[in-house]
Amino acid sequence: MDDAVARKGLVLVGCGKMGGAMLSGWLKGGLPASSVWVKDPYPADWLKDAGVHLNEDFPQAPAVAIVAVKPQMMGEALPQVAALGGGETLVISVAAGTPISKFEEVFGAGTPIVRAMPNTPAAVGRGITAIIGNATTTPTHMALAEDLLSAVGQVVALERESQMDAVTAVSGSGPAYVFHLIETLAAAGENVGLSPELSLKLARATVGGAGVLAEEADETPGQLRTNVTSPNGTTQAALEVLMHQTTGFPALLDRAVKAAADRSKELARDE
Structure with a gap:
């Protein structure tokens, strides 16, 4: 796990089945629970004993913010983390059907944003996730996103965002x-x-x-x-x-x- 994530922190917005599977993978992979801030209105019982910062104020510039809420909850969730835009924090979305442009409206085009499409076998560590970044993402950002998402299975990079519809349909x-x-x-x-x-x-x-x-x-x-x-x-x-x-x-x-x-x-x- 990237040292910057442990040092600067990771914010996870939404910790349902997919978010929970990723968090479990990160903790098993050595990310300190004290480096994780979870925002979830209905947290699972296990989260309360996991040692993470649960529904607490998060750092001003964490290394990564991951949005893992259902699309219909996006309108409520994004304003909570909009202040993280600007470039210091990598934003990763695992929300189905929500294009990068939507996140750029909230966080600003100068924010590195990676859109990801995982699938449900991630719950048993056998998922596969396709990723694509916006124009602001660097190879370092993409490598960090791949490192985090590989906690629940394989990761593949797309050439363009329009391929995400086909990825959704297949995997x-x-x-x-x-x-x-x-x-x-x-x-x-x-x-x-x-x-x-x-x-x-x-x-x-x-x-x-x-x-x-x-x-x-x-x-x-x-x-x-x-x-x-x-x-x-x-x-x-x-x-x-x-x-x-x-x-x-x-x-x-x-x-x-x-x-x-x-x-x-x-x-x-x-x-």
């Missing part, structure tokens, strides 16, 4: 697609004779295990699929249904991801 919303796959796979198992409990256990373990294998194997997902598909076997019979160009996964996921990306653009315009 931000993506866990819900996988959870629905587990639901439907379990239901299909019941339809061919398994008990609900056994079918759900098989579906969870199969999707979870396949995900780890896909992430850690040297082969591409396509090659891994080929590896488990015997000619004229059971897997091929299933894949002929799933890979159908008009009724299978390719067309279905194209439509689903496009719908999510389009909605992300709409939400940004509504800001």
Whole structure:
């Protein structure tokens, strides 16, 4: 963890599931609790014993301020930290659908601002976060943002902010697609004779295990699929249904991801 963060302090606005996951990662990574100021109107019980400064006045120029509130709470949260604008504090937003321009209106264009899109597996340290900075951010700012956000998983840098809608559609919303796959796979198992409990256990373990294998194997997902598909076997019979160009996964996921990306653009315009 960057020494400047420990020395100058970190302000976390909003400590729900995502903010709490990040804070837990920072504390486990060695950031002193005494260097953290948390602003949250409804703090979880564990925060009261974590040793952080909870709903206290924060430093005038902390190293970082992270805004981790829901988009609908932004109007209430941002005025509380607007005084941190000006350049001395790096502002990081993990609020979905809120563009950098919104933060520049509040903090000023001279404030280094990083917009980030994490996803819910961050709760178990297996998330992936995409980041993009405004014109004021330096490589040092981006490195600091990556260091902080890597506490909950992988971090990737985008080339332009417009890519954030696609990131939202693929990885931000993506866990819900996988959870629905587990639901439907379990239901299909019941339809061919398994008990609900056994079918759900098989579906969870199969999707979870396949995900780890896909992430850690040297082969591409396509090659891994080929590896488990015997000619004229059971897997091929299933894949002929799933890979159908008009009724299978390719067309279905194209439509689903496009719908999510389009909605992300709409939400940004509504800001």
